[in-house]
Amino acid sequence: DQQVKQNSPSLSVQEGRISILNCDYTNSMFDYFLWYKKYPAEGPTFLISISSIKDKNEDGRFTVFLNKSAKHLSLHIVPSQPGDSAVYFCAALNAGKSTFGDGTTLTVKP
């Protein structure tokens, strides 16, 4: 039973456009959510987080939206840049235990 799912293994967008990465979860006990970016041969890099008591958090070009009723979160990157090309993971936390999605590979074309 995969509790955190990223249904799109890959996403390709044009530079300057919006990238939207999606994540669905099933466990209503999750109370904190994070997005990470990962390059090959490196550990994940923290991008942005959101508490379950909020529905939006913004940091520069990155915005995370949380829809608790739908158990869905999304990461918006505007505008997308070629340097954003990487694998993006969403993670959900409860009592310090993180559950990660399988990742979405984002490719931003110049």
Added chain:
Amino acid sequence: EAGVTQSPTHLIKTRGQQATLRCSPISGHTSVYWYQQALGLGLQFLLWYDEGEERNRGNFPPRFSGRQFPNYSSELNVNALELEDSALYLCASSLAGGNYEQYFGPGTRLTVT
């Protein structure tokens, strides 16, 4: 500010041996987490240590164990190594409490032959 460090970078062991992996958290962080990323799979939560205590563990057998030292650094021990233990082992640290952003180290690549 120094990030999370892990050692060694690579580790090669034979089946049945024991492996010890080390992690130093970011200064001021008291929580340390361990993850396994096997080839082609996502990150799987292994263990969470906070203030020297094991706070939570994932669905891994008891031969995966660890500890956290008074300086908050941590060790992951894998006993009776099996071929399927070959993976990238990532350590992360955060402020205390568990529900904070986790900052990852570069990982230790364990190969079991």
